[in-house]
Amino acid sequence: MATDKPVMVVGIDDSTQSFYALEWTLDHFFSPFPSNHPFKLVIVHAKPSPTSMVGLAGPAAAEVLPFVEVDLKKIAARVVEKAKELCRSKSVDDVITEVVDGDPRNVLCEAVEKHQATMLAVGSHGYGAIKRAVLGSVSDYCAHHAHCTVMIVKKPKIKH
Template sequence: MAAATAEATAEATAEAKATMVVGIDESDHSFYALQWILGHFFSGAGAGGAFRLVVVHAKPTATSAVGLAGPGAADVLPFVESDLKRSAARVIEKAKELCKLVNDTVYEVVEGDARNVLCEAVEKYHADVLAVGSHGYGAIKRAVLGSVSDYCTHHAHCTVMIVKKPKHKH
């Protein structure tokens, strides 16, 4: 009976914690954002505080990475998929190393467009906060590539925090 009570208490504690989803990719901006979040929300005793941390990496599909290429494109897809899997594994390993002192962390790699993947993660984990890094693209590049942070601010059903990497003075 004591084990059931302890389990119920652990579940209630997990539910009482707010959930923060952090979107990461292979960029320096992304890892700066993760480090900033860790330093401001997950430092100190117990390294977890009031938040449960969910780190999400959106892995592009091989076909989206290759694009609509001509004949022979299908031949390279297995190689592209293999590279994307290795890249995703590196991203998650780097995140795990940064988050090693945080007690309550979930890591997830989801195939798809980052905008949709992050908004779906917010729903799946009932997130209170979504944090993303800002790549600092200009207006033209942002218009062509689309801004993940802009999309998420309009479509995620929670508070969205955009962490900008400061420009270094030379």
């Protein structure tokens, strides 16, 4: 019998929905006792390329790209550090974090393959049909293309 635990990949970005999904996953799957964790945890952040952020800004875009790249690296480092801190606060110390350049949809599906994950957890921004059609939905894409179980964690709406 194999002693290796199955792998769970959690996709994060700098949104509150993403960190809610991570916290929910930690609370429901990772007890404070490492020997009781049913999964090996891998947290993945997809860092967009500078060109995708600048777009077609004309001839001046080339001058701006290095500054955008520096900012994207700072954001990625901040996101990963916040995720590690959340894990530490829940007594989950055995975690792998990765920052991968690319579109989050592809990055997460590739991380599932790379780590042979049995589960992928992602947050949901709760976009309506129109925004989802225009912006694309990472969770929807992963639900259809990742070769594992995909858990979409939605932050409950506050009722007034």
